[in-house]
Amino acid sequence: MSSLGKLRVAVIGAGAAGLCAARHLLSRPDTFAPPVVYELTKYIGGTWVYEEKVGSYDNGLPIHSSMYRDLRTNIPKEVMSFPDFPFAKHLPSFVHHTEVRKYLEQYCDHFRLWDHIQFGTSVASVSPVDVKGGWNGLAWNVTTDNGVDHSKSTTERFDAVMVCNGHFYDPYIPAIPGLEKFKGFPFLILHNTFLLLQRMLMHSHDYRSAEPLAGKSVVLLGAGLSGLDICMELSNVDAKVILSHGQRPLTCPLPPGVQQAPPVTSVLDDGTLEFKNGERAQPEVFLFCTGYNFTFPFLDKKVGVNVQEHLVWPLYKFLIPPAYPSLFIVGICRAICPFPHFHVQTKFILSVLDGSFCLPSREDMEKDVELDIAARHARGIATRHILKLDSEQWAYNDELARLGGFKPLPRYWSNLYESNKVFRARDMLNYKTHNYTVLDNMEWKVHDLHGQELQKPLAVKKQM
Numbered sequence: 001m002s003s004l005g006k007l008r009v010a011v012i013g014a015g016a017a018g019l020c021a022a023r024h025l026l027s028r029p030d031t032f033a034p035p036v037v038y039e040l041t042k043y044i045g046g047t048w049v050y051e052e053k054v055g056s057y058d059n060g061l062p063i064h065s066s067m068y069r070d071l072r073t074n075i076p077k078e079v080m081s082f083p084d085f086p087f088a089k090h091l092p093s094f095v096h097h098t099e100v101r102k103y104l105e106q107y108c109d110h111f112r113l114w115d116h117i118q119f120g121t122s123v124a125s126v127s128p129v130d131v132k133g134g135w136n137g138l139a140w141n142v143t144t145d146n147g148v149d150h151s152k153s154t155t156e157r158f159d160a161v162m163v164c165n166g167h168f169y170d171p172y173i174p175a176i177p178g179l180e181k182f183k184g185f186p187f188l189i190l191h192n193t194f195l196l197l198q199r200m201l202m203h204s205h206d207y208r209s210a211e212p213l214a215g216k217s218v219v220l221l222g223a224g225l226s227g228l229d230i231c232m233e234l235s236n237v238d239a240k241v242i243l244s245h246g247q248r249p250l251t252c253p254l255p256p257g258v259q260q261a262p263p264v265t266s267v268l269d270d271g272t273l274e275f276k277n278g279e280r281a282q283p284e285v286f287l288f289c290t291g292y293n294f295t296f297p298f299l300d301k302k303v304g305v306n307v308q309e310h311l312v313w314p315l316y317k318f319l320i321p322p323a324y325p326s327l328f329i330v331g332i333c334r335a336i337c338p339f340p341h342f343h344v345q346t347k348f349i350l351s352v353l354d355g356s357f358c359l360p361s362r363e364d365m366e367k368d369v370e371l372d373i374a375a376r377h378a379r380g381i382a383t384r385h386i387l388k389l390d391s392e393q394w395a396y397n398d399e400l401a402r403l404g405g406f407k408p409l410p411r412y413w414s415n416l417y418e419s420n421k422v423f424r425a426r427d428m429l430n431y432k433t434h435n436y437t438v439l440d441n442m443e444w445k446v447h448d449l450h451g452q453e454l455q456k457p458l459a460v461k462k463q464m
């Protein structure tokens with residue numbers, strides 16, 4: 001607690017989630033001291049800071065961002081933005097990643113966040129301490145260094161910590177029997193010379209542009225948003241792509257030169273990939289678009305936050321460890337509309353900290369987490385998909401707004417977002433040429449590339 005009795009909150013990371021946290025903490029000087037935002041790189045924006053390099057920065061730390069050169073957003077700007085800060089009017093609905101970075105910088109300018117960010121500062125540990133007074137008798141020691149030289153560290157005391165370290169930077173590679181053999185078999189003798197057949201195993205974290213893979217045969221594993229997007233980029237440079245995935249076969253038109261296959265189940269001794277249906281392929285490139293691991297290396301084990309099969313738990317409302325309710329792990333849900341989700345979570349956290357929402361007891365929160373997980377399992381949701389909220393995100397957002405006593409997202413938000421999903425599923429090659437216009441709190445319309453108004457998908461309920 002600051003000398004003036006205000007709550008001191010540490011924010012880990014200056015990506016979209018951390019910036020959102022800082023913006024709302026600063027807007028409540030009655031209750032909160034100015035936040036301290038720790039950011040290990042020299043920039044704000046996290047994911048949206050494109051790095052041409054792969055591997056590590058000059059100081060040896062691993063590159064955080066998984067952004068690729070030509071990425072345009074997959075969510076229209078009308079619902080991708082924070083609800084209190086729209087993207088510039090002149091931009092199309094689907095913007096290049098450089099515009100998102102600019103947008104986040106403008107957000108920092110507008111809400112005067114810059115002075116509260118400590119750049120080049122890595123959070124090395126976050127440990128709870130019992131204190132007299134404070135927030136529920138609990139405080140946090142946050143130890144930081146420059147991420148490279150751990151001998152010079154500093155520790156500061158906070159009432160609460162918001163963890164906003166992102167979860168798209170530690171590549172997840174599924175265990176495929178024989179995978180280590182993929183790099184074998186590199187030589188071919190042709191006219192008495194050795195030719196090195198460049199076989200390459202890579203993860204989308206290290207994908208920057210399609211040109212290095214031009215004309216190559218590629219097995220791309222994973223048909224999530226990045227997988228499909230990269231698939232289209234590769235098709236544009238005449239790569240021959242086998243899109244291997246475990247979902248139902250896609251029925252929308254695929255980019256030229258792309259075929260579908262079931263998941264790769266093993267790699268044979270000579271490096272051949274075998275699919276679930278027994279078919280085989282010998283691609284030059286095996287590209288994993290298989291997502292990322294959650295990691296919280298700085299978090300004291302005592303806090304008991306576990307990561308198991310892509311589930312982070314136990315967390316009340318996917319945010320709060322019941323035993324340590326002044327720690328908040330922001331933005332771990334998947335298949336969501338991220339910026340508004342961060343906005344809603346942050347407003348809820350503030351309502352917890354300022355006492356306007358009184359958390360249930362530890363036991364009740366633990367029970368709530370247990371029941372929630374059991375109910376999802378009972379609906380056939382595997383543990384690894386529990387954090388994928390998808391269309392349930394709207395009920396989640398509304399619930400947090402109701403509990404926290406703040407305004408929910410405008411009503412058009414869910415409907416427009418869900419409609420974009422339908423357009424994407426129907427025509428992944430062209431949905432980014434659409435432009436949306438919001439008319440009022442409820443209504444919106446959408447036009448195609450030629451300015452023709454499109455019919456809204458019937459599959460999306462009018463009121464979500």
Ligand code: FAD
Pocket residue numbers: 012013014015016017018038039040041043044045046047048064066067068071072073074075080121122123124164165166167168226298331337338339
């Ligand atoms: P990040 O942006 O990852 O930021 C985390 C920050 O924490 C980083 O700056 C990092 O340096 C810092 N940090 C980490 N550890 C520490 C530490 N120990 N100490 C100090 N600082 C630390 N979302 C959309 O809304 N629309 C899209 O079109 C879209 N496309 C995407 C495409 C790709 C390829 C990827 C990977 C993601 C995409 N997303 C998209 C999701 C995107 O990640 C989120 O929108 C959002 O940017 C995540 O913000 P974040 O703050 O949670 O994490």
